Amino acid sequence: MIMSRESYDRRAVLKATGGAATLGLLAGCLGGGDGNGTDGDDGGSTTSTSGNGGGSSGSNSINIGSVQPLSGGFAPWGQAHSAGLSFAVDEINSNGGVLDGRNLNIVEANSESDPAEASSIFDRFAEQNDIVAATGPVSSDVGIRTSRTAQELGIPMVMHMAGSDETITSETRHSFRLGLLPAATTMQAQAEFVSDANYQNVAAIVGDYAWGRSVKSAINEHFDVDVNIQVAPVGASDFSSYIRQISQDVELVIASGHPPGSLSISQQLYELGYNPDVITGPGLPPTVIRSALGDNATRGFTHVHMTDVYTDKFAEVAQRFGEQVGEQFDTHTSYGYITGKMIAQAIENAGESNPEAVTEAIRNIEFETLFPEPIQYSEYGELKNQVQLYSTLSTEAPPYHPSGNYSLREEYRTEPLPALDPGN
Template sequence: MSKQRLNRREILKVTGGAATVSLLAGCSGNGNGDGGDSDGDTSTDTGGGETTTTASSGDDGGEQINIGSVQPLSGGFAPWGQTHSAGLAFAVQEINANGGVLGGRQLNIVESNSESDPAEASSIFERLAEQNDIVAATGPVSSDVGIRTSRTAQELGIPMIMHMAGSDETITPETLHSFRLGLLPAATTMQAQAQFAADAGYENVAAIVGDYAWGQSIKSGIEDNFEMDVDIHVAPVGADDFSSYIRQISTDVEMFVATGHPPGSLTITGQLSELGYNPEVITGPGFPGTVIRSALGENVADTGFTHLHMADVASDAFAEVAQRYGEEVGSQFDTHTSYGYVTGQMIAQAIENAGEASPEAITEAIRSIEFDTLFAEPIQYSEYGELKNQVQLYSSVTAESPSYYPDGNYSLEELFRTDPLPALPPEA
């Protein structure tokens, strides 16, 4: 995890010394959030202070435009937050190096660690709005955080782009400032996995889900979409021993759904093997690939663990960005880095489309956007902020390096991709 934070710092160093990072004890109260140190010193914080990241190159053509980054940089969801943060920083660096937005204005990231606490995340969001004048925000991974900040976004009138936060409850008809990006809602994800199971001819399917919003949404999605009866077990979200649940499952299980318990999914995979279970497929929650490879080792391809993702890693567009990132940062660009990168690029495009940097105008520009990016289909949204006509992909992880980054230690090999999926109709 410390390596991912180091990589994010390197993004700032490779801009030729123009990037500045400063740790603020609280919020900077100067309106534009420019708290950079003149000497370019880099500090880190994982306890709720803000880090202002600026990648500028001379005259910014006007006041900086602040983007809020409410990330889980420590705790159980830190692997997601740290990689997303790195991708967002890289996008802003490239945007600013290419002239910024609106005729030369520079983008600026104001970031704080939510520690995956819903109340803390909401408080940070409000603080960044009041003291740093952010025009958009991103970062939530946990569904509990996503649900809370989605309501906060509506209250503040500021768009919030969810990194993950796939609970069906995250977006409702009343939350018109929230948009999904890195993960389809639980119901749609289970629609995809039910099709995966049907296409493969699996008849014996089991699942362990976490006892929180995402896990419960996955449970409902399984019950609504799978053709066969799935053996579902509910475990505490903080559990680290799943052997008692696994022993209740048939040893003939062909497909195991671990998507509903993100923090425990890799542990579940290891304990399935230890207890003599050998499912052909274990569907994961969309962990960063580096985490999967590190946790499951050289034999990662033999575990059956599959990574679900939105980025089309086999596309030329993904390879081009991944190669630039690897050359400049010295780290492998993965699917979650890409979600941060796509978020930054999409916010910039929305600002250009809106012709101004007001939160309301950006919200409406995102809602009507058709943004061709690193995903299999252009990003488009329903009126409620659900991704529409988007493709979800499932890949196995191998111990080989990808062609775009020879120093990498894993690759993804596609097993299944959905047809474009309709937007989930929100429920009040």
């Protein structure tokens, strides 16, 4: 049975969106529990799933490790990614599996966004479950640690988010980005957006951790206008003191640098009388944006994403997902879905389930998917020639999911962006 991770754990979402300030907004929008049998507080549990077409895990199956943040501040990302991955594996197994009939199987555990725990899970999956590849990290701190673990183990790790520039270096050859371009590239794109819109009054609130520090450095490098940068703890929920350091006539606020606090930053900007044209958010699941911000979700909060949600191909996958899982397919379920499909294609291209062979197959892949451009990688595992899209939310349901309570509207898309060279 496909397991939905879109029915987000209310406690996890509240942590991600600032706690009590959004409790009333969320209470009527999110179901209790995550709907999948995973205890959101149990960081050590491991679950094993396979698709409808494959039945239960068997000795001939090929295991993929899912190292997900299923509780804590990054849980909305992890739960959505996990749901998409499970859906992809179900489709793959229903269509005959890989390598002439071998099923894919997901082994999953909750990292709680703890780098040491994530690395330990990765080690355990390699030793006990003989995984061929892994995926899941969202937090940059976890991405940095598991990227090193992937190198030590010789097993490919496909990063859900983990956009810090330091996640991938010239020494890490088994790590691959997917759902988020590195901070330097993301801020280069946002600088072009600011320039095109001719904004002059720009501010940013960034988290004091690897991703936030990378964003701050990239803002200083790429923006032609002076940006008022405020640095807040990664676990902050009250941003009023940082917001008050920003000009009341600010035109654009970069909240991309503080993913767990971005929605609280937005709400508190409005509560304090600010009305920027645009708030550039992180790649937060749109369901969470809509639920947490309510009517304010349509005021300019900008979802940054990689998947082209405006194509017939996306609508077809989203409709299948909605019919089988009963939830709205979004950018983050799509990242899990794409990851599962890409790993399966890499196994086919390699002709075997050896992790080193799969690593090389991913590095050399050209994979047509739900992104605007085919997925291709540099020798270091950075995405080549990919496009970032900026979308705002509408309260209208999309045609492929009539019971949904939001849809996306395209505001901007970049030109294909070059791969970051970790040697520079």
